[in-house]
Amino acid sequence: MSSPRGPKACGGGAADRPIHVLAVDDSSVDRAVIARLLRSSKYRVTTVDSGKKALELLGLEPNVNMIITDYWMPEMTGYELLKIVKESSELREIPVVIMSSENVPNRINRCLEEGAEDFLLKPVRPSDVARLCNRMR
Amino acid sequence: MESSSLQRQLANLKKSLFDQGNLDEQFYQLEELQDDASPNFVEEVVTLFFRDSSRLVANIEQAIEKCPRDYGSLDALVHQLKDSASSIGAAKMMKDCTVFREYCEKRNSEGCLRSFQKVKKEHSTLRLKLENYFQLLRQVGPAEKATRSGK
Numbered sequence: 001m002s003s004p005r006g007p008k009a010c011g012g013g014a015a016d017r018p019i020h021v022l023a024v025d026d027s028s029v030d031r032a033v034i035a036r037l038l039r040s041s042k043y044r045v046t047t048v049d050s051g052k053k054a055l056e057l058l059g060l061e062p063n064v065n066m067i068i069t070d071y072w073m074p075e076m077t078g079y080e081l082l083k084i085v086k087e088s089s090e091l092r093e094i095p096v097v098i099m100s101s102e103n104v105p106n107r108i109n110r111c112l113e114e115g116a117e118d119f120l121l122k123p124v125r126p127s128d129v130a131r132l133c134n135r136m137r
Numbered sequence: 138m139e140s141s142s143l144q145r146q147l148a149n150l151k152k153s154l155f156d157q158g159n160l161d162e163q164f165y166q167l168e169e170l171q172d173d174a175s176p177n178f179v180e181e182v183v184t185l186f187f188r189d190s191s192r193l194v195a196n197i198e199q200a201i202e203k204c205p206r207d208y209g210s211l212d213a214l215v216h217q218l219k220d221s222a223s224s225i226g227a228a229k230m231m232k233d234c235t236v237f238r239e240y241c242e243k244r245n246s247e248g249c250l251r252s253f254q255k256v257k258k259e260h261s262t263l264r265l266k267l268e269n270y271f272q273l274l275r276q277v278g279p280a281e282k283a284t285r286s287g288k
Contacts, residue, residue, distance in 0.1 A: 030224050032185055125166060
């Protein structure tokens with residue numbers, strides 16, 4: 001199981017390990033932008049293009065401090081990914097943030113009710129990323 | 138002096154992109170993310186955009202010509218294109234895609250065909266202008282980077 005993290009300074013996790021964020025988005029443009037945003041806050045970032053790949057990675061790599069995922073993706077939506085993560089005993093502690101280009105209150109509420117940490121409207125800004133700093137595990 | 142004439146061209150091109158509504162604030166946001174560690178970030182993202190958007194435009198072309206037309210699939214493709222455009226601040230493309238989606242929803246064939254022509258036109262225009270922009274940027278070189286932050 002994951003060990004307690006150190007002080008929540010942005011970029012710094014426990015002692016020597018940078019905070020590791022898993023970014024999930026089927027758009028290569030959005031992946032590039034979110035990765036750049038996160039890396040400029042000194043996070044370690046891994047990007048994948050689907051929920052399926054995200055789950056594969058999570059199965060192999062236990063040290064993910066946050067998942068940030070697009071809502072609308074083919075095959076598996078961000079909401080579906082959120083549900084799977086929250087229903088998993090190994091993964092449920094990892095905060096999940098949803099991104100969407102559409103401001104749909106029902107959608108936002110449903111995600112928050114399912115346990116999403118936050119919901120960001122695209123295009124994502126540096127101030128949005130700064131806000132997430134305190135939510136990392 | 139050669140360099141200041143290029144700088145002027147660059148400034149004018151950039152101004153025209155914004156004044157004519159091809160680009161919006163999001164493009165500035167991308168420029169803010171560029172630094173010594175990622176010196177070509179904006180051009181890289183724009184390249185990714187045109188790679189994706191060209192594929193989407195081709196898929197939309199196919200979907201529009203399909204008989205009978207599946208407006209649901211067509212709308213999904215235009216939605217993707219719009220989202221992609223918003224990530225780089227391609228404001229006019231976003232607007233054109235919004236109109237296109239409205240016609241899809243109404244299953245208005247004429248409207249869809251017209252909107253698609255507009256989307257294709259803006260796509261080409263934007264690509265040309267941005268290719269020009271990045272070419273000028275390269276020519277103007279490091280000296281420009283110091284002044285580029287001026288909006």
